[in-house]
Amino acid sequence: MPQVAVxxxxxxxxxxxxxxxxxxxxxxxxxxxxxxLVVDNASTDNTQDYLQQLQARHDNLKLxxxxxxxxxxxxxxxxxxxxxxxFHVLLNSDTRVTDYWLDKMLAFAAAxxxxxxxxxxxxxxxxxxxxxLPAGDPQSVIQSGxxxxxxxxxxxxxxxxxxxxxxxxxxxVFQKIGLLDENYGLGFFEDDDFCLRASSQGxxxxxxxxxxxxxxxxxxxxxxxxxxxxxxxxRYYEKKHGGKWRTSFRIGVFLDLxxxxxxxxxxxxxxxxxxxxxNRLKVMRAFDLECFDHPIRGDADNPSVENIQNxxxxxxxxxxxxxxxxxxxxxxxxxxxxxxxxxxxxxxxxDWRILMKINQLPGAxxxxxxxxxxxxxxxxx
Numbered sequence: 001m002p003q004v005a006v007x008x009x010x011x012x013x014x015x016x017x018x019x020x021x022x023x024x025x026x027x028x029x030x031x032x033x034x035x036x037l038v039v040d041n042a043s044t045d046n047t048q049d050y051l052q053q054l055q056a057r058h059d060n061l062k063l064x065x066x067x068x069x070x071x072x073x074x075x076x077x078x079x080x081x082x083x084x085x086x087f088h089v090l091l092n093s094d095t096r097v098t099d100y101w102l103d104k105m106l107a108f109a110a111a112x113x114x115x116x117x118x119x120x121x122x123x124x125x126x127x128x129x130x131x132x133l134p135a136g137d138p139q140s141v142i143q144s145g146x147x148x149x150x151x152x153x154x155x156x157x158x159x160x161x162x163x164x165x166x167x168x169x170x171x172x173v174f175q176k177i178g179l180l181d182e183n184y185g186l187g188f189f190e191d192d193d194f195c196l197r198a199s200s201q202g203x204x205x206x207x208x209x210x211x212x213x214x215x216x217x218x219x220x221x222x223x224x225x226x227x228x229x230x231x232x233x234x235r236y237y238e239k240k241h242g243g244k245w246r247t248s249f250r251i252g253v254f255l256d257l258x259x260x261x262x263x264x265x266x267x268x269x270x271x272x273x274x275x276x277x278x279n280r281l282k283v284m285r286a287f288d289l290e291c292f293d294h295p296i297r298g299d300a301d302n303p304s305v306e307n308i309q310n311x312x313x314x315x316x317x318x319x320x321x322x323x324x325x326x327x328x329x330x331x332x333x334x335x336x337x338x339x340x341x342x343x344x345x346x347x348x349x350x351d352w353r354i355l356m357k358i359n360q361l362p363g364a365x366x367x368x369x370x371x372x373x374x375x376x377x378x379x380x381x
Contacts (some may be wrong), residue, residue: 002035002060004102004168005083009075010093011041014050017093017216020138024096026058032102035060039079041069072164072187073180080179092165094216095122096138098146104211105168108156109167116173116203117195119162120211121149127161128257129207129247132282138214145212148279151274152209157260159205160249164191166213177201181240189233189245209276227343255282255335262342369375 004117006025010018018038025036038051038061048065062076076090087106091097105118121131123141133144177197186188195205237245261276 001035002085004032004034004077004087004089004106005085006034006036006089006091006102007076007079007083008036008038008091008093009072009079010038010043010047010051011069012043012045012047013093014043014045014047018047019050021060021091021093021095021097022054025091028101028275029095029099029195030102031100032106034102035062035083035085036081037062037064037083038351039064039066039075041066041071041075048319068184071182071185073184073190074182076142077179077182080174087168087170088174089166089168090164092215095166095212096142097166098142098149098212098214098310101211101213102168104208108206108208109168109170112204112206113203114204114371115206116170116198117162118168119159119205119207120213121207122163122213122215123211124217125165126161127157127162128157128253128280128340129163130249131209131212132286138216142212142214145214148275149210149212151275155209155261155264155272155276157209157257157264158207159207160191161195162196162205162207163215164213167191173198173203183236184233186229187233189237192245193237193240222304251284252335254280255339259335259339259342262339310360 003091007019008018008025020037022038040048040063042065049062051063055063062082064082066075066078069075070078080088084380087109089102089105101120105120109115109118117150119129121129123133130146131145133148136140136144177194180190181193184193187353189354196343199205234245257280258277261273261280264273
């Protein structure tokens with residue numbers, strides 16, 4: 001029996017998602033014993049033909065063809081029930097994996113039995129797993145992401161939420177809390193729901209900064225369908241758990257991450273800590289600009305009635321998020337000041353004089369020039 005089962009849910013978009021994803025899995029270097037279980041949600045293109053051809057070349061590839069599109073939660077549950085491994089990896093078809101991704105997550109799981117769910121860093125996701133990377137084609141983004149991960153090999157942090165674009169889950173978690181909630185239908189909030197249930201049963205969630213997985217992002221829904229489904233599932237989530245849902249992509253979550261990075265500085269090199277701080281501050285800055293300076297970019301080349309309605313809906317959603325964000329900023333001013341003070345104290349400690357050597361490294365001065373003014377700018381918000 002393989003140690004880990006990688007479950008990939010496929011639905012059309014063969015060339016855009018499923019094929020590159022599976023090719024990356026079988027091309028990635030690994031020492032782990034794994035199987036790949038593809039659950040196809042009744043694709044209508046030539047996805048199933050491709051999968052059968054691929055299965056002939058890989059003994060560790062198993063296929064399940066659903067007769068209808070069961071959605072994200074139910075589709076993955078089909079794969080979870082069929083897998084017998086001690087660890088299950090739920091992997092979106094719009095991802096591409098990198099060398100030794102399974103090995104690193106399995107090694108971490110062995111060293112941290114308290115952790116039930118493990119996730120990687122990525123280029124796009126709605127929580128602090130996202131890192132700032134230069135824009136470019138998939139290969140250039142993957143190269144940049146792998147470079148960051150290689151420099152953060154031993155860095156990790158606990159979190160309250162992991163995106164299910166790629167997540168490793170111990171089998172015992174399913175045995176204790178059950179499978180994904182299929183009431184969420186095609187998608188949205190089933191990962192928030194599962195993470196909350198796992199945390200409430202004592203399982204820790206961890207993100208490894210030494211593992212980078214490329215994530216293409218939303219490719220399955222139209223804007224209208226995405227908005228309607230998001231709102232419907234959000235209402236279900238809030239009713240089920242008896243509280244208001246809050247996005248994980250907000251200032252407070254990233255401040256907690258930066259605070260954790262500084263607290264763990266003793267076990268990391270100065271270069272690692274500074275890079276983590278600088279990178280996530282760039283993410284915060286990009287998020288800030290997106291919310292306040294350019295809330296809506298629009299579709300100027302296609303001003304249809306549907307697009308106008310979508311824009312109005314997005315404006316309404318953004319107004320709610322901005323209102324919440326302003327409240328969050330008010331609550332976090334003291335935290336920001338403490339973070340800045342701790343950072344300055346850390347930099348000035350005698351055991352951090354090794355930072356002087358960083359001045360000899362290319363780009364280090366630019367990082368420090370960026371870091372200090374940005375902290376000052378956040379303090380003045």
